Amino acid sequence: MSGMTHILSAARLNRLFLAGELSAVEIAESALSRIAKVEPQVGAFLHVAAEHVLDRAKKLDARRRAGDNEFGPLAGVPIAVKDNICTCGMETTCASRMLKGYVSPYDATVVERLRASGAMIIGKTNMDEFAMGSSGEASAFQTTRNPWDLERVPGGSSSGSAAAVAAGEVPLALGTDTGGSIRQPAAFTGVVGLKPTYGYVSRYGVVSFASSLDQVGPLGHDVEDVARLFEVIAGPDRRDATNAGRTPPELKFGGDPSLAGVRLGVPRELFGQGIDSGVKARVEEAIRQLEDLGATVEECSLPSTEYALSAYYVIALAEASSNLARYDGVRYGFRAAQTGGLTEMYSKTRGEGFGAEVKRRIMLGTYVLSSGHYDAYYRKAQQVRTLVVRDFERAFERFDALVTPTTPFTAWRIGEKIDDPMAMYLGDICTIPVNLAGLPAISVPCGFVDGLPVGMQLIGKHFADAQLLQMAWAYQKVTKHHESRPVLTEEGGR
Amino acid sequence: MALTRDEIARVAHMARLSLSEEEIEGFAEQLSRILEHVERINQVDVTDVPPTYHAVTLQNVLREDEPQPSLERETVLALAPESEAGCYKVPKITEG
Numbered sequence: 001m002s003g004m005t006h007i008l009s010a011a012r013l014n015r016l017f018l019a020g021e022l023s024a025v026e027i028a029e030s031a032l033s034r035i036a037k038v039e040p041q042v043g044a045f046l047h048v049a050a051e052h053v054l055d056r057a058k059k060l061d062a063r064r065r066a067g068d069n070e071f072g073p074l075a076g077v078p079i080a081v082k083d084n085i086c087t088c089g090m091e092t093t094c095a096s097r098m099l100k101g102y103v104s105p106y107d108a109t110v111v112e113r114l115r116a117s118g119a120m121i122i123g124k125t126n127m128d129e130f131a132m133g134s135s136g137e138a139s140a141f142q143t144t145r146n147p148w149d150l151e152r153v154p155g156g157s158s159s160g161s162a163a164a165v166a167a168g169e170v171p172l173a174l175g176t177d178t179g180g181s182i183r184q185p186a187a188f189t190g191v192v193g194l195k196p197t198y199g200y201v202s203r204y205g206v207v208s209f210a211s212s213l214d215q216v217g218p219l220g221h222d223v224e225d226v227a228r229l230f231e232v233i234a235g236p237d238r239r240d241a242t243n244a245g246r247t248p249p250e251l252k253f254g255g256d257p258s259l260a261g262v263r264l265g266v267p268r269e270l271f272g273q274g275i276d277s278g279v280k281a282r283v284e285e286a287i288r289q290l291e292d293l294g295a296t297v298e299e300c301s302l303p304s305t306e307y308a309l310s311a312y313y314v315i316a317l318a319e320a321s322s323n324l325a326r327y328d329g330v331r332y333g334f335r336a337a338q339t340g341g342l343t344e345m346y347s348k349t350r351g352e353g354f355g356a357e358v359k360r361r362i363m364l365g366t367y368v369l370s371s372g373h374y375d376a377y378y379r380k381a382q383q384v385r386t387l388v389v390r391d392f393e394r395a396f397e398r399f400d401a402l403v404t405p406t407t408p409f410t411a412w413r414i415g416e417k418i419d420d421p422m423a424m425y426l427g428d429i430c431t432i433p434v435n436l437a438g439l440p441a442i443s444v445p446c447g448f449v450d451g452l453p454v455g456m457q458l459i460g461k462h463f464a465d466a467q468l469l470q471m472a473w474a475y476q477k478v479t480k481h482h483e484s485r486p487v488l489t490e491e492g493g494r
Numbered sequence: 495m496a497l498t499r500d501e502i503a504r505v506a507h508m509a510r511l512s513l514s515e516e517e518i519e520g521f522a523e524q525l526s527r528i529l530e531h532v533e534r535i536n537q538v539d540v541t542d543v544p545p546t547y548h549a550v551t552l553q554n555v556l557r558e559d560e561p562q563p564s565l566e567r568e569t570v571l572a573l574a575p576e577s578e579a580g581c582y583k584v585p586k587i588t589e590g
């Protein structure tokens with residue numbers, strides 16, 4: 001059994017650990033052997049913390065043997081953490097040369113909560129550098145491959161977290177989502193990904209990209225596991241001044257799945273032009289299944305959506321250029337070889353330490369914030385953001401949740417869009433408006449097009465994360481898409 | 495909106511990014527294209543629309559101003575590329 005833990009859910013592993021049927025060491029060893037087997041192909045991890053996880057497992061086992069029954073809901077569950085989330089004793093590099101070798105002296109709040117829940121952090125996952133990208137290719141260190149087709153990208157920026165879950169290396173992973181960075185890779189790799197309501201999960205210890213949009217969230221194979229991890233990480237934290245101070249309601253799943261009385265809206269702007277016909281067909285099938293479950297479905301409109309992407313890039317990059325000013329070669333991270341004075345040290349450090357996509361975004365952010373452009377770009381974008389928020393408010397007067405494809409198309413080939421940043425940005429059209437409005441949204445697998453996974457996105461009202469998870473659970477209960485697993489070539493079958 | 499080489503160099507200086515000639519040329523072309531797309535926001539009438547800086551409104555988050563445990567100075571300085579006598583060390587600030 002211990003060699004098979006890669007097909008078990010977090011809930012199941014936790015039960016087996018608590019019942020004494022599997023030790024934490026057996027679980028950790030099994031996950032490590034799965035990682036050793038598939039990592040050469042997938043490349044999801046930047047750092048596998050083998051020693052740490054075994055040490056942690058031994059302690060959990062000792063506690064259990066000593067009769068401790070105060071274990072949290074993730075006791076014995078191996079979890080991967082995106083490399084922009086600070087972990088004491090493990091590198092946190094944001095997949096950037098700028099932070100290579102950086103070991104944070106403190107844990108992010110979400111990591112503290114993971115540890116308190118009994119989870120075993122097994123390593124740090126690859127990502128687009130500083131979470132800037134939609135393919136994972138912007139990592140300074142390696143390219144993560146999509147387990148469903150190793151020639152394709154896993155999506156990004158939480159590329160490694162999504163791929164690690166899809167490849168069965170871990171049942172659960174943490175990602176971050178600024179414009180779709182949890183949901184888009186979840187869709188591309190056939191896993192479930194939740195972007196919580198802005199303010200539900202603490203950002204303390206999470207390396208900032210765009211502070212008014214960033215949120216940490218879970219990725220996993222099924223909705224129950226994702227809900228379990230969400231409940232662990234969400235909640236008040238005085239160290240994050242933008243934390244809403246709210247604790248989510250306790251989630252219970254069970255009984256007959258039903259969406260009776262649930263009103264769902266389908267925004268026509270996210271369902272027409274630019275959406276691949278195969279993706280559209282899968283999501284339409286999913287919508288019919290939601291109707292079969294008792295939901296009423298009606299078309300609606302989010303007219304400002306067509307401007308959301310532009311507003312997002314102005315806001316996100318303005319915030320990024322300001323957040324990334326801290327990487328100056330003084331307090332931590334990389335410093336360029338000594339040359340001249342302070343200003344030159346700053347410029348050379350940043351010029352050599354950052355990759356192309358990060359520099360592109362810092363440049364754009366600096367430009368839109370610079371004198372003479374601020375009102376035309378930054379202020380204007382924040383006004384358009386208000387229109388996007390109002391669109392959602394209007395829609396939520398009539399609907400409990402909105403349904404869209406998570407992405408307009410399935411995973412593209414590695415290298416295909418690398419020289420065309422605008423084409424890549426356009427792929428985030430369905431996920432970006434959600435971040436602008438701070439709403440919760442979940443991507444759930446809803447089938448395949450030419451062997452590549454498709455995700456359906458459900459968008460909810462502020463702090464209706466639990467409700468969204470219930471809806472996604474009901475859908476998952478009557479479908480089998482989330483049970484499909486990629487066959488990695490070395491395995492030679494299931 | 496086409497950005498010139500000089501504008502790119504000016505922005506790079508503001509952002510404290512040393513760029514190669516190649517990068518400057520590449521960014522001039524790419525940033526111009528992105529800005530062209532971004533300028534769609536100018537088609538929208540936003541007269542009297544207030545800006546949204548945070549989507550989930552929080553007001554004046556206050557707490558008692560009490561000392562809390564913090565990181566040790568040595569721990570933090572150990573992360574720096576260079577430090578001396580309990581301070582960060584940087585190259586000379588005055589040029590020339």
